[in-house]
Amino acid sequence: MISVKQAINIVTDNLKPLGKTETKQLGTATNYSLFEDIISPIDMPPFQQSAMDGYAVNLHENLTYTIKDEIKAGDHHLSVLHKGEGVRIFTGAAVPDSANAVIIQEKVKPTEAGIQIDTMPQLNDNIRPMGEQVKKGQVALKAGTNLNTAAIGFLASLGISEVKVNQKPSVAIIVTGNELVQPGQPLPFGKIYESNAIMLDATLTKLGFNDVSIYKIEDNYSATISVLSKALNNHDLIIVSGGISVGDYDFVGRALNELKVNQLFYKVKQKPGKPMFFGKFQETVVFALPGNPAAALSCFYMYVYKALHILSGHNNFQLPKVEAKCQTSFIKKGGRAQFLKAQYDTGNVHILEGQNSSMLHTFALANALVYVPEEKMKIKIDEPVATILLPIN
Numbered sequence: 200m201i202s203v204k205q206a207i208n209i210v211t212d213n214l215k216p217l218g219k220t221e222t223k224q225l226g227t228a229t230n231y232s233l234f235e236d237i238i239s240p241i242d243m244p245p246f247q248q249s250a251m252d253g254y255a256v257n258l259h260e261n262l263t264y265t266i267k268d269e270i271k272a273g274d275h276h277l278s279v280l281h282k283g284e285g286v287r288i289f290t291g292a293a294v295p296d297s298a299n300a301v302i303i304q305e306k307v308k309p310t311e312a313g314i315q316i317d318t319m320p321q322l323n324d325n326i327r328p329m330g331e332q333v334k335k336g337q338v339a340l341k342a343g344t345n346l347n348t349a350a351i352g353f354l355a356s357l358g359i360s361e362v363k364v365n366q367k368p369s370v371a372i373i374v375t376g377n378e379l380v381q382p383g384q385p386l387p388f389g390k391i392y393e394s395n396a397i398m399l400d401a402t403l404t405k406l407g408f409n410d411v412s413i414y415k416i417e418d419n420y421s422a423t424i425s426v427l428s429k430a431l432n433n434h435d436l437i438i439v440s441g442g443i444s445v446g447d448y449d450f451v452g453r454a455l456n457e458l459k460v461n462q463l464f465y466k467v468k469q470k471p472g473k474p475m476f477f478g479k480f481q482e483t484v485v486f487a488l489p490g491n492p493a494a495a496l497s498c499f500y501m502y503v504y505k506a507l508h509i510l511s512g513h514n515n516f517q518l519p520k521v522e523a524k525c526q527t528s529f530i531k532k533g534g535r536a537q538f539l540k541a542q543y544d545t546g547n548v549h550i551l552e553g554q555n556s557s558m559l560h561t562f563a564l565a566n567a568l569v570y571v572p573e574e575k576m577k578i579k580i581d582e583p584v585a586t587i588l589l590p591i592n
């Protein structure tokens with residue numbers, strides 16, 4: 200059995216961006232990654248700009264200035280200022296080339312011909328130089344950058360209205376189990392409600408992966424083969440839930456083998472999620488996660504999350520990991536690494552009650568996972584622990 204670190208490395212080493220591109224209107228490109236560097240088509244700001252309401256002046260030794268003109272945002276005036284002259288100016292307006300400081304209006308007293316100040320301004324005070332953020336022809340954002348909402352705004356400020364992005368993977372969720380009943384239906388004895396499909400689909404949607412197909416199958420070898428083989432040919436990434444353990448009715452492993460899916464690992468020294476499979480069939484990526492809902496979701500965050508972002512061409516695909524002071528003591532049984540559902544708040548973390556891999560209730564209250572490495576057997580109160588922050592808000 201391999202370690203968590205080895206498993207994460209195997210996922211990272213065996214995946215690359217899909218390499219498929221699409222052009223999107225800027226407003227629909229949030230959370231896509233840039234396919235190529237964006238070269239700025241303009242200087243930003245496009246002209247030297249006043250950062251404040253006040254007076255743009257051509258500095259001299261004296262503390263009084265003659266005011267000749269008024270320039271508001273959007274105006275185009277060719278005012279030429281000699282030393283000791285200035286113009287009334289407002290935030291965002293073009294500062295004349297011959298001005299070399301903007302004095303904020305709170306610092307001036309009016310005089311008959313203009314203004315008076317108490318102290319000498321600094322050279323270039325309150326002037327945003329032309330091209331301060333980015334110059335025309337420079338790389339504004341690099342290929343692989345995630346288009347967060349600020350990046351969308353930044354590109355709009357450069358006049359860009361559409362972008363070439365990396366396509367996101369088409370995902371299949373395959374849920375297995377004879378015992379599963381659709382929520383909303385009556386619950387016969389011995390059955391349970393199916394929760395993994397909707398949970399994984401909701402997580403994918405939240406992360407911006409919208410091309411998701413859901414397949415549900417019973418514990419049946421030929422059904423498993425036929426659905427898996429269809430999914431392998433139609434999707435970039437497959438998440439199987441359940442049926443990957445060693446029970447007589449767990450058919451997923453055998454079906455993956457029969458379909459010649461190349462196994463890259465099976466079983467990880469971790470809790471929850473020991474019987475987890477990762478493999479590839481040509482370029483299609485396959486994760487088979489244990490059916491226990493909390494285990495499936497832990498494995499999703501630890502491995503599938505990473506895979507989705509690599510396939511989508513994102514440079515930065517780690518969930519944030521912080522060191523937090525543990526406010527709960529914990530004793531680990533056995534030598535597997537553990538991911539513990541936890542509540543993180545400003546540097547402190549509480550490990551929650553109910554860590555069983557079937558317990559979604561606990562997961563519903565968690566906003567973090569505390570990572571306990573294989574070799575660590577107990578956690579004392581106030582001990583620093585590695586804490587993975589979940590993208591739940």
Ligand code: AMP
Nearest residue numbers: 374376393394395441442444489490491
């Ligand atoms: P398996 O990995 O198929 O052996 O399933 C492990 C446990 O998770 C069993 O108790 C299953 O009933 C439960 N389980 C499997 N799939 C689901 C699902 N989609 N929704 C809820 N529980 C599930």
Ligand code: MG
Nearest residue numbers: 376441442490
């Ligand atoms: Mg099962």
